[in-house]
Amino acid sequence: NAGVTQTPKFRVLKTGQSMTLLCAQDMNHEYMYWYRQDPGMGLRLIHYSVGEGTTAKGEVPDGYNVSRLKKQNFLLGLESAAPSQTSVYFCASRRGGIYNEQFFGPGTRLTVL
């Protein structure tokens, strides 16, 4: 059981470039989330999905898009990267229902120059 995995672990982009971050989970969880963490801060929600084929905006969605074509995968896209998107990105998943724990991936460290 790998849990929640993220690809890549590190990436450096130039302003204006695009990229996709991949999150995969093998726990058959319904809900998946993308968060970002900036220095000295807790995590903030970018987008989330409550099931295959569904996505919704979180607290800081601007500049990002997401897709959930398969239940086990949740992709985060940056169409035109900006230095303000330099951050550590975490993916998480949980089962459906009220009283369930959320599990996190190892994170992707992204630098936009």
Add this chain to the structure above:
Amino acid sequence: GIQVEQSPPDLILQEGANSTLRCNFSDSVNNLQWFHQNPWGQLINLFYIPSGTKQNGRLSATTVATERYSLLYISSSQTTDSGVYFCAVVGSGAGSYQLTFGKGTKLSVIP
């Protein structure tokens, strides 16, 4: 939305000392989790504790949901306990079950 405040923001301990970290939240919650972010950046689940008390080795946690706070106790601290401890909650009105995080308590345990 719900607000989460953690205290203290920074804590320095001598190895072997005990400590208590506090998490206050502004509204009723369905879920509450404590995490340890180690120096390599990994988020490690410590406790899932929407109410009551749990213990895991040298760590224990108590959540008093009616009074809107949770406490994390670390006993006989070790240098490997260093890192940032986050409290995160799911507000009872959050249909997405998203976690709202506090800003964390940075713990440094010195030998």
